[in-house]
Amino acid sequence: MSENVARRGFLIGGLGGAALLAAGCTSNEPSAAPTSAAPAPTQAAGGNDEPGTKVTIGFSAPAADHGWIAAIAKNAEATAKQFSDVEFQPVEPTNDINQQISAVESLIAAKVNALVILPNDGQQLNQIALRATEAGIPVVNLDRIFPDKLAYRTWIGGDNYGMGVAAGHYIGTALKEKNVSNPVIVEIQGIATLPLTQDRSKGFADALKTYGFEVTAQQDAQFTVETGNEVATSLLQAHSKIDALWNHDDDQGVGVLAAISEAGRDEFIMVGGAGSANAMRAIKEDNTVLKATVTYSPTMASSAIKLARLIAQGKGMSDLVENQVPQSITLASETITKENVEQYLPLGFES
The missing domain is CATH 3.40.50.2300 (Response regulator)
Structure with a gap:
């Protein structure tokens, strides 16, 4: 989206586990015998977290001049560190459009395996995202969307x-x-x-x-x-x-x-x-x-890194029947009250 200060979304703990990303995709009930309509998954839930092919994930986001944006970068880096098969390659955060374009160009030149981009302005960074895609680098578009669907492999953001x-x-x-x-x-x-x-x-x-x-x-x-x-x-x-x-x-x-x-x-x-x-x-x-x-939690950045890793390794999401990561994931907006706040406190960001 075309804004210098933007917002938000709600996560999803691990992408391998949960009714996180799409309601009804998983169940706690015992699995039924496979049928022709619902083929048995080829990988057990959670198996995607096992070390795989080494991949380099480039990351670009605006400057951390706001609590939510600061948490985006922090969550992305922390999640990347959880995987021994991920090399995290962030570029200097900036609120300058031209500087962000140059930073993404450097990641394309470095031939990273995947890119996670939260653009300062989706419209103005659309062309550089297209260039990455054309260079064979899958782009995970985080939150502020690129207008051209050809510019990204997967979008994840809030509602x-x-x-x-x-x-x-x-x-x-x-x-x-x-x-x-x-x-x-x-x-x-x-x-x-x-x-x-x-x-x-x-x-x-x-x-x-x-x-x-x-x-x-x-x-x-x-x-x-x-x-x-x-x-x-x-x-x-x-x-x-x-x-x-x-x-x-x-x-x-x-x-x-x-x-x-x-x-x-x-x-x-x-x-x-x-x-x-x-x-x-x-x-x-x-x-x-x-x-x-x-x-509208910045933990969506953690999910973006996990998605980029799966895409770069040619994997799908183990809780879904489909073989590939979805093209678009819209996170639910949850209501936090006194009754359930303890459940959400670990996901909160400091203002």
């Missing part, structure tokens, strides 16, 4: 629309349980002009509509702590009573929560976005208005 839907259902259900009518619902976006933000807002509005609710006020906060604080302060001053607030991004949510605390407001519930560790800790402690967050 922005699904984030909005998850947030909307949490708020709608909570307000219905309280018998609230005509609620004041406030939405703090990231960057309003970005497609990802528009997808999130549409999902939120669509879900709220099923409860007969709609957004009262909406303002963007640029994905920064400072602007989050300023926007929240303004919205709190404009509305003497609020019933619910959805903040799209947990990084900017640090500023949002600070503004709420400073104003001494606690009459509403708040839902965050992305799944940061500090948001999860606040949810666990249950001493602020933040009661839930919807995931």
Whole structure:
């Protein structure tokens, strides 16, 4: 996607194990006898983690000027280190489009076996991804998508629309349980002009509509702590009573929560976005208005490295019947609450 600051997604622990990537692909029930409709898998689940052909995976991402982006690079490197058959070759992270193009060109020249790219701008880096593919190097496109499907072998990323839907259902259900009518619902976006933000807002509005609710006020906060604080302060001053607030991004949510605390407001519930560790800790402690967050976790980078390794080694995903890694994987947006936060805390990123 064409944005300099972007977002998110939710993982999947190991790609060899789980209902992670596609619902219904695995089961805990004993396997039935193979039939012509469902041939027996040729490799036991988890077997893909065994050492295989040595491969070099190149990695390029934006500069770590944001908690989520920093976690992307950290997760990619940590996962690569888990495999003795992977040589991880990252290039210098940058927010400069031309520098990222040059960095990817260096990886193509080095003839890496696979590339994992989170582009600063999918549109502007589309041509260099195409060049890699034409050179026989499979590209795993992480999060911000290249517009040309010929530019990547597999895309993996989060569900922005699904984030909005998850947030909307949490708020709608909570307000219905309280018998609230005509609620004041406030939405703090990231960057309003970005497609990802528009997808999130549409999902939120669509879900709220099923409860007969709609957004009262909406303002963007640029994905920064400072602007989050300023926007929240303004919205709190404009509305003497609020019933619910959805903040799209947990990084900017640090500023949002600070503004709420400073104003001494606690009459509403708040839902965050992305799944940061500090948001999860606040949810666990249950001493602020933040009661839930919807995931768009940077652990997707870990999955991208695993996918690149499998593709470079000519393997498929052992939990799937198909012989090759899927062309596209959209991760689910999970809702984290006090009841399940312990399960997600290990996946949180520091804001």
